[in-house]
Amino acid sequence: MREAKNIVYSEKVMQESDLFRVLESLIKKVGLFDNRILKGDTVLIKPNFVAPFPKATTDLKSIDFFVTKIREAGGIPVIGESSGFEFDTEATFQILGIKEFAEERKVELINFDKTEYTTMELSDLGRVEIAKAALEAKLILNLPVLKKHSITQITGAVKNFLGFLSKTSRRYLHFHRLEDGIVALARKFEGSIHFVDARHMLSRAVFSQSRPLNYYLAGLDPFSLDHFGSRLLSVNPESVKYLKGVGQYHIEGFIPDELPLPVTGSFFKERIYRMTYSTLYRLDTIKCSLLGGNSMIPSLHWYLGIHPEIGKVTQEELEELSLLCPVGAINIEKRNITREKCARIRCLKCYHQSKSGKVILRGFGSLRYRG
Ligand code: SF4
Structure with a gap:
């Protein structure tokens, strides 16, 4: 028998007007309201607001949909995020219209950069600073955007949890086994529910080329979702280090007649990016601890x-x-x-x-x- 955890639900979104119908269908399939949200439960919506760049971020229509559904189930929706390391979270909220949205819909909006962090052990990587709100929420509703990524090859459901960590801890992970950190963090949040926006083929995490891909995915296992997502992006899942060892999963719903041929990213290009970023983040840490000042x-x-x-x-x-x-x-x-x-x-x-x-x-x- 198939375990619900090993199912990737896949639906096509051919036009904007399909969105709510598709999300409605996905929440039923994934069982979002099968006793997962009880009256008064805090449900933390974790979008991807990496930068003030709408193409690269979770859209407000999807968030609005989930806010309504959580309230209908008796839960209390809260939105929380910290933008990419090099971006200003407050300005990102402002420019993307999140602040206005949260005020209008009376949803608590947490800028993790300004909130309280606590520390926790992240496998053998040592202690990291993590937003308290993430640990205290009854349920995490993970709403990432599927994209290619210059270091990790792709980014989707698994990597989206990085936004829970303080920027200092993220900088640390960038030169300390990034993939191990991503995997360990996602495992800390087992029990989350994931809805992956794969409506666009995005070539990079922020400043990206975009063409239609027309999918929305949902499931309980972020690793299976990203494995299927990488195939949709034509990225060989074998080349995505954090997806090594993903077990068998079943795809229910829409599967393209022919999945695009997976392409293994250029080994040297990836190594160069990784070395450059790792060195820069390490030097930045040394500079900030010795001389102080901004990153x-x-x-x-x-x-x-x-x-x-x-x-x-x-x-x-x-x-x-x-x-x-x-x-x-x-x-x-x-x-x-x-x-x-x-x-x-x-x-x-x-x-x-x-x-x-x-x-x-x-x-x-x-x-x-x-x-
Ligand atoms: S100058 Fe910079 S912040 Fe201002 S609009 Fe241009 S890119 Fe945006």
Whole structure:
């Protein structure tokens, strides 16, 4: 007999209007309300708000749906997140409209960066700081977005729990067996329910190319979900270290006639990324503990990843551009972008919402970005 834990529920979402019907069907299949939520239970919704970049993050429509369902079951929905290491969580909430949404829907919104952490043992990796709210919730509703990832090859249900850790602990894991940390953390939260948004084929964790993939997945085992997800992304699950040893699972629902051929990522490319990030995070830890001050990582991402630069614009156009920036990073007098204000945001609104050539993308990451 098949155990519910080993089933990946897969549904097609061909258009926006299918979303609620599909989610309704998935919650029935996965048994979200089969005595899992009792009256007064706190259900912590863990979205993926990695950056103030809507394409890369859990959409508010899905969250709104789950908030309603949790309340109907008598539970108390709470949303909690800490953005990617190099991004500002508060600004991410603001720019994605999460703050406004939470106020309107009267849902508690927790910025883990500003909340209380406690420490816990993470297998043999030592002690890490983890958001108390994550340990205290009765149920975790994990709402990740399926994407490719430059270091771990893919990111989905398993890696989404990293947002529960303090940024200091995440930095530590980045140069201490990252995959072991991801696996150990996901195992701490066995019993969570996962709904994976796989509606888009996203080539990277944040500044990504996007094309339709049209799936939504649900299940009780994040490893099986990511294993199937990696196949949907054409990434060979064998090349995803944190998926090593995933057992047999059954896919119920929609399976593509032909799963895309899995491609093993370039070994050297992955090694280079891993070594670079690991070294940078280690140096950053040393610098911060010896000299204090802020992390250098956001600035390094600015130079090595993607950042905007003002192109050829008239004074009037520059003034219009400055109105697009949610954090006032466009300096009209100096006719440039203030790195200190933009580096932890990089929402690229000035690039996407202006005419071609008015804002230019710089940095190594810009070579691959065609957003
Ligand atoms: S300068 Fe552009 S990318 Fe930077 S925060 Fe402002 S709008 Fe976003």
